Amino acid sequence: MTKTLNPDPRPLDHLASRGTPDAVALVDKQGELDFAGLGAAVGALAAWLLEQGLSPGDRVASWLNKTRLACMMPLAAARAGLVHVPVNPLLKRAQVGHILADSGARLLIAGQSRLGTLEDGDLPGDCMQALEGDAVFDGRGLPPSDADPGDLAAILYTSGSTGRPKGVMLSHANMWLGAQSVAHYLGIAPRDRTLCVLPFSFDYGQNQLFSSWYAGASVVPFDYLMPRDVTKAVRRHDATILAGVPPLWVQLTEIEWPDEIAGKLRVLTNSGGKMPVPLVQALRETFPNAALHSMYGLTEAFRSTTLDPALIDRMPESIGTAIPFAEIMVVAPDGGEAAPGEPGELVHAGPLVALGYWRDPERTALRFRPAPDFSDYGGMAVWSGDTVVRADDGFLRFVGRDDAMIKSAGNRISPSEIEDAAIESGFTAEACAFGVADERLGQAIMLVVRGGGGDAEDGLKRFLKAELPNFMQPREIVWQDELPRNPNGKLDRTEIERKWGT
The missing domain is CATH 3.40.50.12780 (ANL, N-terminal domain)
Incomplete structure (x- = not known):
C-alpha cells in the first residue's frame, strides 16, 4: 500500500481553481482559457444547469464531442450538486436510450444532429433535452461548492463489452484522489500540455482533464x-x-x-x-x-x-x-x-x-x-x-480474467497468453483468442488476428507450435483487415466472439 501522499479530498469542482489564475487551463478551437476563466465559466454553467429546472441529486447526461462544454460538464454538474452522466459520442440511439433510462437522467445535453437520431421511447418521459449551443459560460455563476467529498458526483457507464452497460457510481473523493494520485506519479507540472484523445466517458479519459488541472497544467481536447x-x-x-x-x-x-x-x-x-x-x-x-x-x-x-x-x-x-x-x-x-x-x-x-x-x-x-x-x-x-x-x-x-479463461481438455488457458504469443511472432499486431464449444475438448481455441493471412498464417502457425504446448494451439486462425472496436477504442471481444465464434 502506498502512503506517500496525504489524502485530502475536496469537491470535484475545486479543480477549476488549482492552477495559477493567469496560467492556461484549456486550449481548444475557441482559443486559450486561463484558470480564472475556467473557474468563472464553470460557475456560470452550473447556474445555467439549475435554471433548466434541475434539483440537487438529479442526473444530467451529456452526449458530446470533446468541446469546451464537454470539458466543463463534470465540474459544473458537481458545482450545481448534480450527478453527471457522460455518454460516449460514438454510441447509437438504442445504447443512449438505455443509459438515459437506467440512470433516470432528467436532462440530456447534445447537438441537434445527435438529438435528431433519437426515436420515440429513447428519451424517458421525464427527461428534458437541451442543445449544447444554448449552454451559458459567462455571467453570474455559482461559487465553489461545499459538497461532501463522499457524495455521488458521476455515473460512468462501462462500454458494455460483457453485456448491458452498467453504471459505476463515483464520488467526488474517488475522482479527486484519482487526479491527485496520477498527477503525483506521472510528475505532471504546470508547464505540461496534455493532449486528450481518450473519450471523456471513460474513467481515464476524464482523468486526462482532472490530473492535469490538479497539477495546474493545460489540457488540449482533441477528436x-x-x-x-x-x-x-x-x-x-x-x-x-x-x-x-x-x-x-x-x-x-x-x-x-x-x-x-x-x-x-x-x-x-x-x-x-x-x-x-x-x-x-x-x-x-x-x-x-x-x-x-x-x-x-x-x-x-x-x-x-x-x-x-x-x-x-x-x-x-x-x-x-x-x-x-x-x-x-x-x-x-x-x-x-x-x-x-x-x-x-x-x-x-x-x-x-x-x-x-x-x-x-x-x-x-x-x-x-x-x-x-x-x-x-x-x-x-x-x-x-x-x-x-x-x-x-x-x-x-x-x-487473465477468470470469466474469459478457456477451459479445454481439462486445462484452464488464459487468452492473453495466446494473444501475446501471436503478437510476439511479428506476423500480427492485434489478436483476440477465445473458446468455442467442442464435443471432445469442451472448448477449442479460436484466434482472430489482424492481417492478410497467406504466408503470414503459415509463419504464425509455425511460431505458435514452437512456443506453445499442444493444448494451447488454436483450432482455427481467422485473418481480418480490421477488428471490431468498442466506443473506448479497445478490441470489442464480445463482437469478435459473436462474429467468429459460432
Missing part, C-alpha cells in the same frame, strides 16, 4: 479521425503528455513520427488493457525520450497499479505495484494471501474504490465485497475477477 491527426496535434500544440489504449498505440507505432515531433512527448500512459511486449518495444523505439507508464485499472476502482518507467525495459510484462491511495492484494482461492509466484485474484481496497453499481444491488454485491482479513485499509474492496501473480520483489504480472 481524431486518423492516427496521423494525433501526430499533427502533438506538433501544433507542443503536447507533452499523451494517454492511450493498446489499439491506439499500435496504430501510432505503425506510422512515421519525425524525431522533432516524437521528442516533444515526455510522458506516455497506457490504460484499457495490458501492452504486449512487442508493443512496449515499439513504443520505446518510437518515443525513446518519453517515460512510458504501463498501468492496470478497472472502472470500479479507477487505477490500481503502475510500473515505474525506469523498469519498463527490464520487466515489460509487469503491471507494477500499487498507485498512491490503493492497497492491492493477491488473494488465494482459500481467501488467504497468495504466496509469491502463486496465482490469485487481484483485490483493490482504499479510497479509490467506487460506490457500487447504480441501482444494481445484485451485481454490486458480487464485485464489491469486504476486504480480506489481512487488508490494511479494510472496508469495502473491489474483487476484480482478474488473476495476477506477485513476484518475490513485489511486482505484479497480469495472467
Whole structure:
C-alpha cells in the first residue's frame, strides 16, 4: 500500500481553481482559457444547469464531442450538486436510450444532429433535452461548492463489452484522489500540455482533464479521425503528455513520427488493457525520450497499479505495484494471501474504490465485497475477477480474467497468453483468442488476428507450435483487415466472439 501522499479530498469542482489564475487551463478551437476563466465559466454553467429546472441529486447526461462544454460538464454538474452522466459520442440511439433510462437522467445535453437520431421511447418521459449551443459560460455563476467529498458526483457507464452497460457510481473523493494520485506519479507540472484523445466517458479519459488541472497544467481536447491527426496535434500544440489504449498505440507505432515531433512527448500512459511486449518495444523505439507508464485499472476502482518507467525495459510484462491511495492484494482461492509466484485474484481496497453499481444491488454485491482479513485499509474492496501473480520483489504480472479463461481438455488457458504469443511472432499486431464449444475438448481455441493471412498464417502457425504446448494451439486462425472496436477504442471481444465464434 502506498502512503506517500496525504489524502485530502475536496469537491470535484475545486479543480477549476488549482492552477495559477493567469496560467492556461484549456486550449481548444475557441482559443486559450486561463484558470480564472475556467473557474468563472464553470460557475456560470452550473447556474445555467439549475435554471433548466434541475434539483440537487438529479442526473444530467451529456452526449458530446470533446468541446469546451464537454470539458466543463463534470465540474459544473458537481458545482450545481448534480450527478453527471457522460455518454460516449460514438454510441447509437438504442445504447443512449438505455443509459438515459437506467440512470433516470432528467436532462440530456447534445447537438441537434445527435438529438435528431433519437426515436420515440429513447428519451424517458421525464427527461428534458437541451442543445449544447444554448449552454451559458459567462455571467453570474455559482461559487465553489461545499459538497461532501463522499457524495455521488458521476455515473460512468462501462462500454458494455460483457453485456448491458452498467453504471459505476463515483464520488467526488474517488475522482479527486484519482487526479491527485496520477498527477503525483506521472510528475505532471504546470508547464505540461496534455493532449486528450481518450473519450471523456471513460474513467481515464476524464482523468486526462482532472490530473492535469490538479497539477495546474493545460489540457488540449482533441477528436481524431486518423492516427496521423494525433501526430499533427502533438506538433501544433507542443503536447507533452499523451494517454492511450493498446489499439491506439499500435496504430501510432505503425506510422512515421519525425524525431522533432516524437521528442516533444515526455510522458506516455497506457490504460484499457495490458501492452504486449512487442508493443512496449515499439513504443520505446518510437518515443525513446518519453517515460512510458504501463498501468492496470478497472472502472470500479479507477487505477490500481503502475510500473515505474525506469523498469519498463527490464520487466515489460509487469503491471507494477500499487498507485498512491490503493492497497492491492493477491488473494488465494482459500481467501488467504497468495504466496509469491502463486496465482490469485487481484483485490483493490482504499479510497479509490467506487460506490457500487447504480441501482444494481445484485451485481454490486458480487464485485464489491469486504476486504480480506489481512487488508490494511479494510472496508469495502473491489474483487476484480482478474488473476495476477506477485513476484518475490513485489511486482505484479497480469495472467487473465477468470470469466474469459478457456477451459479445454481439462486445462484452464488464459487468452492473453495466446494473444501475446501471436503478437510476439511479428506476423500480427492485434489478436483476440477465445473458446468455442467442442464435443471432445469442451472448448477449442479460436484466434482472430489482424492481417492478410497467406504466408503470414503459415509463419504464425509455425511460431505458435514452437512456443506453445499442444493444448494451447488454436483450432482455427481467422485473418481480418480490421477488428471490431468498442466506443473506448479497445478490441470489442464480445463482437469478435459473436462474429467468429459460432
